[in-house]
Amino acid sequence: MGETIAPQEEVSAIALASLATLAIIGGVILYKWLQYKAYDNPLLAHSFLTSSLNIKQKEILHKYFKFYNYLPKRSKDIFEFRVAKFMSLRQFIPRQMQSVSEEMKVLISASAIMVTFGYPRVFLSYFKYIVVFPDQFFSGAGQRYHKGEVNPREKAVVLSWRHFVEGYASSEGVNLGIHEMAHALQLENAITNHEFNFIDEEAADYWQRLTDLEIAKIRNGDISFFRAYAATDHSEFFAVCAENFFERPGAFAGYNYELYNCLKRIFRQDPLMLYKEL
Numbered sequence: 001m002g003e004t005i006a007p008q009e010e011v012s013a014i015a016l017a018s019l020a021t022l023a024i025i026g027g028v029i030l031y032k033w034l035q036y037k038a039y040d041n042p043l044l045a046h047s048f049l050t051s052s053l054n055i056k057q058k059e060i061l062h063k064y065f066k067f068y069n070y071l072p073k074r075s076k077d078i079f080e081f082r083v084a085k086f087m088s089l090r091q092f093i094p095r096q097m098q099s100v101s102e103e104m105k106v107l108i109s110a111s112a113i114m115v116t117f118g119y120p121r122v123f124l125s126y127f128k129y130i131v132v133f134p135d136q137f138f139s140g141a142g143q144r145y146h147k148g149e150v151n152p153r154e155k156a157v158v159l160s161w162r163h164f165v166e167g168y169a170s171s172e173g174v175n176l177g178i179h180e181m182a183h184a185l186q187l188e189n190a191i192t193n194h195e196f197n198f199i200d201e202e203a204a205d206y207w208q209r210l211t212d213l214e215i216a217k218i219r220n221g222d223i224s225f226f227r228a229y230a231a232t233d234h235s236e237f238f239a240v241c242a243e244n245f246f247e248r249p250g251a252f253a254g255y256n257y258e259l260y261n262c263l264k265r266i267f268r269q270d271p272l273m274l275y276k277e278l
């Protein structure tokens with residue numbers, strides 16, 4: 001009897017082990033898929049986006065970052081996850097100072113995540129280095145003092161901390177962090193890597209046409225909502241518009257809704273609605 005039962009038991013044990021292995025593999029695949037979906041799904045975010053910020057880091061956001069405070073609870077989970085991930089992908093390099101503090105890391109990362117919040121899988125990955133100076137710095141490239149710059153050759157975003165903080169002290173449409181991250185976003189979109197060509201091309205083309213009109217207006221000396229520096233070139237115009245889009249969306253939309261609306265399509269988000277909701 002034993003001789004006939006034993007092979008059957010062996011077969012069913014193997015079948016059971018195979019089933020268990022399949023179930024585990026299936027479970028892992030399902031978990032990874034849900035985690036991927038959770039990047040832009042507030043309902044899944046809380047359960048599946050686990051590598052988030054610690055309490056101290058969340059307090060920094062809560063204390064200083066208006067955009068984060070206006071987000072609905074579930075979107076806050078996504079924001080925190082994205083800030084944590086952005087930080088983990090970066091090397092923060094202090095210049096002319098001892099170290100880059102936790103506060104600096106969190107708030108600089110939060111600026112990048114605010115600008116990219118409409119793109120759940122974009123982390124500006126090309127720019128591996130964030131270089132922080134205490135104040136304006138002499139730029140070898142421009143042979144003059146800069147408050148910030150994005151340097152694709154060095155894969156770096158460079159910032160003066162003093163000017164970064166000043167940007168968030170008021171909402172007048174001047175914000176260094178937003179400005180440089182907007183440059184980084186445009187460059188990331190143009191650089192061939194896994195984060196490439198994500199901006200809607202039709203919106204980008206339309207943006208170019210609207211840009212020409214507004215730059216001509218500034219150069220003619222006509223009244224414009226934007227500071228004169230915006231007329232430097234297309235990329236500076238985009239960065240200055242981004243500052244206004246996130247800092248004073250109501251006034252921007254009131255000045256030129258077509259321009260604001262096009263930027264909404266480019267950033268895939270609407271700060272005006274966000275600030276209205278509370």
Ligand SMILES: [Zn+2]
Nearest residue numbers: 179183236239
């Ligand atoms: Zn610029």
